[in-house]
Amino acid sequence: MTSKKPIQDSLKEYGRGITGGLLFSLPMLYTMELWWAGFIANTMQLVLYFIIGIGLLMLYNRYVGIRRDNAFVECLLESFEEMGLAIILTIFILWITGRISNVMSLSEISGKVIVEAITVAIGISVGKSQLGSEEKDKEKEEEKQKETEKSQRPDLIREISIALCGTILIASNVAPTEEVIVIAMESEVYKIFIIALLSIGIGGSVLYYINFTGTEQMIAKPGQHGKALAGTLIMYAIALSSSAFMLWFFGRFAGLELGGVLAQTVVLGFPATLGASAGRLLIQT
DSSP: OOOOOOHHHHHHHHHHHHHHHHHHHHHHHTOHHHHHHHHHOOHHHHHHHHHHHHHHHHHHHHHTSTTTTSOHHHHHHHHHHHHHHHHHHHHHHHHHTTSOOTTSOHHHHHHHHHHHHHHHHHHHHHHHHHSBOOGGGHHHHHHHHHHHTTTOOOOHHHHHHHHHHHHHHHHTTTTTSHHHHHHHHHSOHHHHHHHHHHHHHHHHHHHHTSOBTTOTTTOOOTTOHHHHHHHHHHHHHHHHHHHHHHHHHTTTTTTOOHHHHHHHHHHHHHHHHHIIIIIHHHHHO
16 A cells, blocks of 8 residues: 655646646647547547557556556556546647637537547656656755755756757647647637646746656755746747747748737747757756
8 A cells, every 4th residue: 555645746746747648649639630530430439449548548557657566446546537637638728729619519529539638648647657756766866966056057058958959859740730820820819828828837837846857956946936937938938939930930920910920839839838848858868
């Protein structure tokens, strides 16, 4: 039996899970073919796909994931918990991008959600187990941090360079697609604003608050929240500028007014921010 974890540790674990779910599945959430796959799939196909998804989560959690030492029932409950979180996250992302709405039929909405949520759930499971420091290494990491704190001051140019690499690595898979234009043009202004806030929130959390792997030197200490906010805004500026450049390079701004340019930049800025935060940390570690 495992001891009950503090709420703060559980929230950090869920934060890493959500980040992993988005990092590994966001290009698919932005893919038109998967929207259509969910629309045209019949009930039997969706049920089978859902069962296969739960089975994959069970296998991962039992033999690789964070609950690999637990009993079958605990792994099963963990898998359903991850799937539930994935469904909620998928519904939210599809809603803010205008892919589901209250005028659609229940079968269309459920089809899109199930098709996308399987990948999100696997990403959540990987994120929870692989993207955070192991508890048994915490004391060692703290000692190492104290010893090297003075000699490992952040190098701004290095950090910006790695963030740019992470941004291009993640967002370049989405930038050339028509889905960015579709989402930007069909989404209401307030949803574009929500996407921007979500990008900033997730990016800042990854870098400073949820103990994501590679952030040992960056975790915000008491009284350093202003510094964390400044770092988050710099990271988001890098993501937006990179997004604008890629969209311009692929000819997505041709004939658009400023509103359309900004909307596309913010939409692509979502995966770009994941690249600038989580992607850069995975690259440097």
